[in-house]
Amino acid sequence: MLETSLAGSLPKPAWLAEPQKLWAAWRLEGAVLAEGKRDAVLACIKRQEDAGIDIVTDGEQSRHHFVHGFLVGLSGLDFEHKRTIGIRNNRYKAEAPVVTGAIKRIRPVHGDEVRFMRAHTKKQIKFTLPGPMTIVDTLADDHYRSREKLAFAFAEALNAEARDLEAGGADVIQFDEPAFNVFPGEVRDWGIAALERAAAGLKCKTAVHICYGYGIAANLAWKQTLGGQWRQYEDVFPLLAKSGIGQVSLECANSKVPIELLGLLKGKDVLVGAIDVANETAETPEQVAATIRTALKHVPAENLFPCTNCGMAPMAADLAWQKVEALAKGAAIVRRELGSNR
Numbered sequence: 001m002l003e004t005s006l007a008g009s010l011p012k013p014a015w016l017a018e019p020q021k022l023w024a025a026w027r028l029e030g031a032v033l034a035e036g037k038r039d040a041v042l043a044c045i046k047r048q049e050d051a052g053i054d055i056v057t058d059g060e061q062s063r064h065h066f067v068h069g070f071l072v073g074l075s076g077l078d079f080e081h082k083r084t085i086g087i088r089n090n091r092y093k094a095e096a097p098v099v100t101g102a103i104k105r106i107r108p109v110h111g112d113e114v115r116f117m118r119a120h121t122k123k124q125i126k127f128t129l130p131g132p133m134t135i136v137d138t139l140a141d142d143h144y145r146s147r148e149k150l151a152f153a154f155a156e157a158l159n160a161e162a163r164d165l166e167a168g169g170a171d172v173i174q175f176d177e178p179a180f181n182v183f184p185g186e187v188r189d190w191g192i193a194a195l196e197r198a199a200a201g202l203k204c205k206t207a208v209h210i211c212y213g214y215g216i217a218a219n220l221a222w223k224q225t226l227g228g229q230w231r232q233y234e235d236v237f238p239l240l241a242k243s244g245i246g247q248v249s250l251e252c253a254n255s256k257v258p259i260e261l262l263g264l265l266k267g268k269d270v271l272v273g274a275i276d277v278a279n280e281t282a283e284t285p286e287q288v289a290a291t292i293r294t295a296l297k298h299v300p301a302e303n304l305f306p307c308t309n310c311g312m313a314p315m316a317a318d319l320a321w322q323k324v325e326a327l328a329k330g331a332a333i334v335r336r337e338l339g340s341n342r
Helices: 030-051 111-120 132-136 147-168 184-199 217-223 232-241 259-265 285-295 317-337
Strands: 074-087 092-105 124-130 172-176 205-210 247-250 269-273 304-307
Touching (some): 030 111, 030 317, 111 147, 124 147, 132 184, 147 184, 172 247, 205 232, 205 269, 232 247, 232 259, 259 269, 259 285, 269 285, 285 304, 304 317
Parallel strands (some): 269 304
């Protein structure tokens, strides 16, 4: 009960990549970089275990970026001639690879990573992948000329990858879809269908993560435009409730999301963000517990999984790990109140 997990990324060690930065440059090369990534994953797993996290991730330590990390194993993409595009409805600019041909998965991308994790922890493992719509929104497209067609091409590649991850030992496969909060019409028209295609045939738990983004300046500025209540979930949750995706990871702590919207996810596991990734202060365990107690008014305890609001890749490492520890301690407080050790 109240098993804890993380939404995705954690800060990389300063010896591995430039700290507190998205798309951070690696500080190692070749075989030394490969070894460094494995060492970072081991340390990440160990620190989660020590903190008391129940379902561990690799913290995306081996990936340059949560989207681009998967794309390197696909054909049809030009990484040499990147183009500056607007992402999340032009919320911010980024240098993006260009789709120049048919999208095909030419090799397994993360299979070795999940097998490495499985060999080094007895905990449940969650592995994250970018969702089809979010991938589409993070690329320039000179080939398909249709966001929907491109999304389904990526969904096929994601499904092949996800099946390999399941075979390698992943207990939960999560698709990250922050774009769902930006394009509700497309979510309705084809986004849910593309997501379900990416997860088709999986027997492990499946999750989708929908948030308001990393704690970076562009996202913080965007949030200021959303008014006194953030009701984007109101459009998406009823669609997800009817979908085949088993879990929904969402933003809650220090947000303006009306908490009653969680009730729209009846029948789903809800990964409630009890850790704010956009501030500079670690939560206390009691603050985490308070968020969990509020969520329990709308989600049964057996379906509630305390989590973080989003990934923490750009955060200072010491702060991020303080927040991870607070998450586990806060969940333990509520677990004791409910009379459960787990």
